[in-house]
Amino acid sequence: MLSLLQEWLHLLVRWAHVIAGIMWIGDSFLFMWLDSHLSQPTKPREGTVVGELWMTHSGGFYEVIKRKSLQPNELPPTLYWFKWESYSTWITGFLLLAIVYWLQGASYLIDSSVLALTQGQAVALSAGLLVAAVVVYDGLARTPLVGNLRAFGLLGLGLISATAYGLSHVFSGRGAFLHVGAMLGTIMASNVFFRIIPAQRAMIAATEQGKPVDTSLGLRAKARSTHNHFLTLPVLFTMLSNHFPSTYGSAAPWAVLACLVTFGVGIKLFMNKRLQTPAWAIAGTVLALAGVVGLTLPASAQASAQAPAGAVSDLRAQVIVLQRCTPCHALKPTHPSVTAAPKGLSYETPEQLKQYASQMLPQVKSKAMPLANLTQMTDDERAELITWLEAQGAGR
Ligand code: HEC
Structure with a gap:
């Protein structure tokens, strides 16, 4: 229950973060764009005018005038x-x-x-x-x-x-x-x-x-x-x-x-x-x-250990994955840190292993997976798995 709540909180916060970020960056882009497109006023304007520009959007026309400063009596009732x-x-x-x-x-x-x-x-x-x-x-x-x-x-x-x-x-x-x-x-x-x-x-x-x-x-x-x-x-x-x-x-x-x-x-x-x-x-x-x-x-790219001398068998790769990845990447994970297959990825059958080989390779190579190496994969196992994944055509 707690992990479900945490997941929802995570989702809501991430969603809000993306929305807020879009608005902030949108403002930044728009105002930099405005500043770089100002031109000399085409007619006499009051005040310390830096430039003006015209835009069309939303079924109308916008006239923008940038002033460096305002007189006390010029402060508008609403300033955004x-x-x-x-x-x-x-x-x-x-x-x-x-x-x-x-x-x-x-x-x-x-x-x-x-x-x-x-x-x-x-x-x-x-x-x-x-x-x-x-x-x-x-x-x-x-x-x-x-x-x-x-x-x-x-x-x-x-x-x-x-x-x-x-x-x-x-x-x-x-x-x-x-x-x-x-x-x-x-x-x-x-x-x-x-x-x-x-x-x-x-x-x-x-x-x-x-x-x-x-x-x-x-x-x-x-x-x-x-x-x-x-x-x-x-x-x-x-x-x-x-x-x-x-x-x-x-x-x-x-x-x-x-x-x-x-x-x-x-x-x-x-x-x-x-x-x-x-x-x-x-x-x-x-x-x-x-x-x-x-x-x-x-x-x-970083080679974590000496590459194994020969080819790595399918069975050996499955054993490594079953021990080091499927505690989390399974339909019913056994590792306490996850409640469902992370990102929907489960590696329980030989077919799944082959199917996801190219996705697994960069994660294993960069040591991003196993997550925080919670399943204690050794450097030799990592090198063996990399060799096997590459033999499946991953990384090419
Ligand atoms: C302790 C749990 C755990 C173990 C063990 C684990 N993973 Fe993961 N894995 C995760 C979690 C959690 C995510 C989701 C990461 C995220 O949200 O960015 C993930 C994501 C992934 C992804 C998707 C990454 C992406 O951003 O698209 C791949 C691929 C992956 N793991 C491969 C593996 C492989 C291969 C192993 C074994 C060598 C492994 N994982 C072991 C927890 C684990």
């Missing part, structure tokens, strides 16, 4: 803010992190072959990372370096890669990637909460009191929202990464992540600038993609 999209994405994301990675013995987070953490230690490291990331980022974003977006981006890429490298020596592969994403998402939400919204509040308060508005506040908020904007695609990848064990299970997961982050930023730049994208940025994006392909080719 965009902040709850961000806050609710973070809150649901944090709950999801706790439900999936902290509860149930933190079995998705701990990989004892990487580091034998206790549940308490893993949770403390996970939470500590989120706080530390905000402190470090915010410190850096107050230095003059923030004025140079390219240099700041390169430094960020270096720090993200270093974090991925460090985390892959602490957490399970999938836990490490997810935590890079959780860290970036937390930085983004903290930008909105601590910097962007307060700056906007201060500007409105000054307007209301008829004091001169410090527009540098708006510029600084804009720098933070630009950082957020370029982080969206990399963060989205890390959130999906747990479905792609060949990325976090490769020989150099931090390098794969660095390439994917670069690729995500490059694609966002291209979406913004289209044909005006500088050649160096296009070259970097293509190189990053080539890097991902090169780094995840089977030859460079």
Whole structure:
């Protein structure tokens, strides 16, 4: 009963997280798009007009005028803010992190072959990372370096890669990637909460009191929202990464992540600038993609043990799977950590083994399965199973 409740809670929170995320990222994309498409006013306009643009949607026409500041008497009765999209994405994301990675013995987070953490230690490291990331980022974003977006981006890429490298020596592969994403998402939400919204509040308060508005506040908020904007695609990848064990299970997961982050930023730049994208940025994006392909080719994937000398028989493969996988992957699992075949995958018959071979291979290779190695698969068994799965045509 408890595990059923937990599953429903998981579903509701995940659903809410995706919805909130779509709204937040949708806002970010729309406002960056608006800013980059403003043109000089076509007719005289009042106030500190930065630009204007026209759009058509929903059976009508929208006239948008951007002003840098307002006069006290110009404050509209209703002013729309965009902040709850961000806050609710973070809150649901944090709950999801706790439900999936902290509860149930933190079995998705701990990989004892990487580091034998206790549940308490893993949770403390996970939470500590989120706080530390905000402190470090915010410190850096107050230095003059923030004025140079390219240099700041390169430094960020270096720090993200270093974090991925460090985390892959602490957490399970999938836990490490997810935590890079959780860290970036937390930085983004903290930008909105601590910097962007307060700056906007201060500007409105000054307007209301008829004091001169410090527009540098708006510029600084804009720098933070630009950082957020370029982080969206990399963060989205890390959130999906747990479905792609060949990325976090490769020989150099931090390098794969660095390439994917670069690729995500490059694609966002291209979406913004289209044909005006500088050649160096296009070259970097293509190189990053080539890097991902090169780094995840089977030859460079992690070999957990010496490959067994000869072929592995069907019977031997079945014995290994029955012992190490079917405690969970069965119609009626016997392992206490699951109540139904995870993802509907049961490996009880020789036919099922062959049918799912190509799905099993990356999970076994990357050590994502058996989950947290709860069934204590040995390195030799893993190597034997990999050989057998490859002989079935998996991974080709
Ligand atoms: C302790 C329980 C447990 C054991 C043992 C286990 N698994 Fe899993 N497996 C899971 C759970 C839970 C999931 C769902 C993971 C998720 O939600 O991302 C899963 C998911 C999978 C998936 C689907 C992954 C995806 O994201 O599509 C494959 C394939 C898989 N396991 C293969 C195996 C193989 C092969 C073994 C044996 C070598 C094994 N598992 C052992 C619990 C287990």
